[in-house]
Amino acid sequence: MPYPTAPDPSGPGPSAPGHSEPGPELRAELVQAALVAIGVAVSGVLLGLVWLWLAPRIPLVWIGDGIYPKDAEGEQAMGADGVFTLWALAFGAVSAALVFLFFRRGGVALVVGLAIGGVLASVIAWRLGVWLGPEAGIEAHAKAVGKGVTFDAPLKLGAKGALLAWSFAAMAVHLGLTSLFGPRDEEPAQPAG
Template identity: 60%
Template structure:
């Protein structure tokens, strides 16, 4: 007669003490509701709000970098009208491209930082990252245009005088560029989670070992 196969160092599946009761399972730290360290809903919402605020404030860096790196559009006045000094220049397109590239870079960077501190992920954190990227883009857009050259071109031309070169206001003509940050952040966070995110634990033994052996045929 063969004894049932039981994995080493494991109690028998028919033992009433196995598995341990739910109350015996320790809770994770920092509001975790399970042994995997996953935070509860309230903690996850708080973390999502912190991510939202932090990523939004990073829009200040976007605005300052855009103001610093974006090419200027030179204008000149003859005392009656204002003209482009360089009619073949592509500085207006360059301003949009600079904003888009900066937003893409900040999107990837913010996703990497958020993943570093919150590897467990969660809906609230992902929503906070996306919403923060959008708000950060809007904040950077507004800050760059606010701190850039004056928006009243006619008044600016009168102030500098005829024949003097001055710069046009910093503008974002491709409004869809504000989506570059949240889209880049989502794609980067998804890639990082797929590559380095926590995995479900592998079973320690084959479930088939827990099944009782088939009965032996009785032979005379």
């Protein structure tokens, strides 16, 4: 009685070594993830403009021997970080909801696209806000406006962990939406017993 033999690994077939080409489904998923990452990253421009518009300004004044905050007890610096973080969380939640509504399913590639896009969007927003914000050269700006005149300090993000807020919110919301409304796997039929 002949025994069944294993397929020849050097012959054609899916088990041939060195021939691990991704299937069309994987390619489509990777393209979708790249599009999501690019779309989310570009929307960082909007976050940067919102941050620039809503972040509290730190008033400075040049008095004699130095430049000092006009309000010594002000919390504007923390307010700028808080505004950035809260809006990044909101943008992350909205981007995840839009991705879920558009694709109607989960997938590792989409979540990775959301995460990468969220970090890129946050960096774009941060740099854009700083670039468009008040002048960065404090001493030159103080000399230009003169002694005793109040001017705004440059916009800056002190808590760099805020750059991850968009990604965390996007991944959490997408996971929640997928678990609540995503397609379900069919349960195996129970044997009659």
